[in-house]
Amino acid sequence: MRGGVFKNASSLFSSYLNVRRKYMKIKQKNLAPYLLLLPALALLLVFRIYPMISTVIESFYTNNLTADAREFVGFANFTRVLSDQIFWKSLKVTFVFNLINIPIQVFLALVVAVILNSRARGISLFRSIVMIPIAVSPVVSTTLWKTMMDYxxxxxxxxxxxVGIPRQEFFLVKEQALWSIVIVTAWKGIPYMMIFFLAGLQEIPVAVLEAAKIDGASSWQSFFKITLPLLKRVFAFVLVTDTILNLILFAPIWLITKGGPQLSTNLIMYETYRRGMVYGDLGGSSAMLIVVILIVAIVLGLQFLALRTDD
Amino acid sequence: MKSKSTKKMIGRIFLLLMISALVLSACGGNENNNNDVVAQNTNDANNENMNTNDAADEEPAMPEDVTITWLMVSNWPVADSGFLEEFYKEYPHITVEMEATTINQMYEAIQVRVGGGASDPDVFLVNAPLTTGYGTRGLLLPLDDVFTDEEMANYYPAAVEIGSFGGEFLSAPIHTSTQNLYYNADMFAAAGITPPAQDERWTWEQITEAAQKLTIDEDGDGIPEVWGFNFEQIELFYQLQPLPLSLDCCQSISDDGLTVDGIINSESWVEAFSWYGSLFNELGVAPKGAISTAELFRSGNMAMMLAGPWQVNALAAGSADFGFDYGISLHPYFEDGEVVTPTSGWHLGVNANTEKEEAAKAFVHWFTTETGGKAWFSHVRSALSAQQSVNEWIGTAEIYSEAPWNFIQVAIGELDSNPIIRPPVVGYLEYTTLIETAFADIRNGADAQEALDLIALRIESELAKYAP
Known part of the structure; x- marks a missing residue:
């Protein structure tokens, strides 16, 4: 009887150990990915989530002129920003800039990708040269362009x-400044976007293109009827990425024009930065930023809708 | 086994954390001690207005080393000038680390770092009219306990006024300043023009006429080899404010510091800045783009420049190599207007969040009282002192009695020629940095009325946040 009790207890204990071991195994297995993700999540929390929450909170408070003067003001900062002519002027400049810049960058990125996708002789050297701007930091490239385009x-x-053309004022006059910024940003933006197009082009099965060729399709027909439709997903990605990057463009404006001449390059991100960080209007700046985020979200939503793929 | 090693690991980490905490707390203790010792040293040096440390009196201790950071502008030739070495003679335990940057980047650094609560820089340059704005934001430590009544009385009254806010003395003045006309005498002789005498004041109309005659484009490529005239600080409000105020003195912003429409885009401002823009465009006597007026003058490519007294030093230092004679005269004015000259300069402030208050205050005190003032002029010679006694010393010192050093006397004399300070309003930073962008635009060819109308809108948009 006693032996049976011990036997039962022993088997119970061993099955407990088995269950526990299994549980620990599962637990360890489940914990590992989270532990590995923890550093990245911590950084994300500190540098992304916290500032975002802080921005939302700050937009409902008065200007942080002194530590004691902080006061909840509801939507006052939003009404102040939305009734500010400079904000709307800045927004208009940002839209004009994007309407010029994004199509240029996307179109040229596609053209360069198609060229680089060919099997012409020496293409690998050309490919390396085209990639150089990506390796240069935005600050360095902007400074280089500023020097090269100095009056x-x-x-x-x-x-x-x-070649007998008179000196151009580039960043000094409102008629040329925005176009000059387009050149500066395109120099880095085109190769960057081109990489995605190139990857998309290389994913297209050669057999499909060859079949089209056998069926008598010309190169143009193949490109427009096969290549472009198959690049639709890449297009959506490139367009969204390029839109985000250009809507929040900051470095060239900060380093070269400071929003001038005559507000002609006063992009919204620089306006937001200047209000908050240079002039201490954190409430107004935060409210402006939230409006910008909403606008970016709407624009991206529209882009997703327009480029929705069925598959 | 695994759980054992994990426990061991946790134990080790805990131990490491404990050790780190102990080391850190020990360091913290040291820092506090540092400040006490610095306080004692400062007491010994000044013998007044500072707290005393009884324990240190009983047993004099060697002051512990402390390093303070000083945020300043990169175009000041302080490094290797010997100026800081003079300070170290009195305060060998304090090391001053200079953090040099451009003026606009310095404004941003103060706003972002000091405004964000950082404890460094410990000391930073304050553009005099910004004292009000910094004071409103609580960025500056009051300095009333640092200076004696005698030392305060030695400053020019305008410097004390502009360095104070809310009844507290917040920024101690290093400089005061003015501007004078410098000219290349050889170029005047070659063009058959008699230059103004040292005590003569030309009108802007005379300057324009002479500048046109002095501008030389030998190869006819549209880019003159010699330019007629330019301002040294081409787009700075400090230098350009006297232009419109010469026509209509003396308002640059409304009394409450909140509105500019109808002031900076008024008839007199548009007239003054249309003339300013014409120098770079229609008349073509001054160069556009990023250039250095002083360098063009020194290299013999500029016939006249309106510049500060610090140029006497720069010119004297290289006069043997120039190969031309030069002279100085008084600040011009418009024919139908009145004489108005710029004034004031840089001040020093202590970061309200500094952890090295005593050392920072000791540096500011030394720098902005007589010993530091004389050392500054002897080694750096940047502008005129904000201390009357130092300027009197410059005026009587034998080493400054010969040409070109005696040009500095002309500048000292000009300090009384209707000097107008920049408006010490809470939104001065917004006001000045924005209006300067309009000046840049006008210089680059924008219509003065259009540029000033736009910037009036822009400035008021920024100042709206200060409305009660």
Whole structure:
């Protein structure tokens, strides 16, 4: 009897150990990914989530002029921003800039990707050269362009003089400044977007293109009827990425024009930064930022709708 | 086995954390001690207005080393000038680390870092009219306990006024300043023009006429080899404010500091800045784009410049190499207007969040009282002192009695020629940085009325947040 009790207890204990071992195994298995994700999640929390929440909170408070003067003001910052002519001017400049810049970047990125996808001789060297701008930091590339397009000492004006074209003012006059910023951003943006197109092009099965060729399709027909439709997903990705990057463009404006001349390059991100960080209007700046985020979300939503794929 | 090793690991981490905490708390203790010792040293140096440390009196201790950071502008030739070495003679335990940047980046750094509660920089340059704005934001530590009544009385009254806010003295003045006309005498002789005498004041109309004659484009490529005239600080409000105020003195912003429409885009401002824009465009006597007026003058490519007294130093230092004679005269004015000159300059402030208050205050005190003032002029010679006694010393010192050093006397004399301070309003930073963008636009060819109308709108948009 006693032996039977011990036997039962022993088997109970061993099955307990088995269950526990299994449980620990499962637990360890389940915990591992979370533990591995923890550093990234912590960084995300500190540098993304916390600032976002803080921005939302700040937009409902008065200007943080002194530590004691912080006061809840409801939507007052939003009404102030929305009735501010400079905000609307800035928004208009941002839209004009994007309407010029995004189509140029996307179109040229596609063209370059198609060229680089060919099997012409020396294409790998050309591919490497085209990739160089991606490796250069935005600050460095902006500074280089600022120097090259300097009115007095810029190499571009030197080259123009060689062919008899008078010196151009580039960043100095409102008629040219925004276009000059488009050049600066396109230099980095085109190769970056091109990579995605190139990857998309290389995913297209050669057999499909060859079949079309056998069926008598010309190169143009293949491109428009097969390649482009198969790139629709890549297009959606590139368009969304490019829109986000350009709507929040900051470095070239901060380093070159500071929003001028005559507010012609006063993009909304720079306006937001200047209000908050330079002039201490954190409430107004946060409210402006939230409006911008909402606008970006709407634009992206529309883009997703327009480029929705059925599969 | 695994759980054992995990426990061991946790134990080790805990131990490490404990050790780190102990080390950190020990460091914290040291820092506090540092401040006490610095306080004692400062007491010894000044013998007044500072707290005393009885324990240190009983047993004098060697002051512990402390390093403070000083945020300043990169175009000041302080490094290797010997200026800080003078400070170290009195305060060998304090090391000053300079953090040099451009003026606009310095404004941003103060706003972002000090405004964000950072404890460094410990000391930073304050553009005098910004004292009100910084004071409103609580960025500056009051300095009333740092200076004696005698030292306060030694400053020019305008400097004390602009350095104070809310009944507290918040920024101690290093400089005051003015602007004078510098000219290349050889170019005047070659063009057959008699330059103004040292005590003569030309009108802007005379300057325009002479500048047109002095501008030379030998190869006819549309880019003159010699430009007629330019301002040294081409787009700065400090230098350009006297232009419209010469025509209609002396308002640059409304009394409450909130509105500018009808002031900065009024007839007199548009007239003054249309003339300013014409120098770079229609008349073509001054260069556009990023250039250095002083360098063009020194290299013999600029016939006249309106510049600060610090240029006497720069010119004297290289006068042997120039190959031309130069002279100085008084600040011009418009024919139908009145004489108005710019004034004030840089001040020093202590970060309200500094953890090295005593050392920072000791540095500011030394820098902005007589010993530091004389050392500054002797080694750096940047502008005129905000201390009357230092300027009197410059005026009588034998080493400054010969040409070109005696040009500095002309500048000292100009300090009384209707000097107008920049408006010390709470939104001065917004006001000045924005209006300067309009000046840049006008210089680059924008219509003065259009540019000033737009910037009036822009400035008021920023100032709206200060409305009660």
């Amino acid at each position: 007095n000492a810029g190499v571009l004006n030197g080259l123009l003089a060689l």
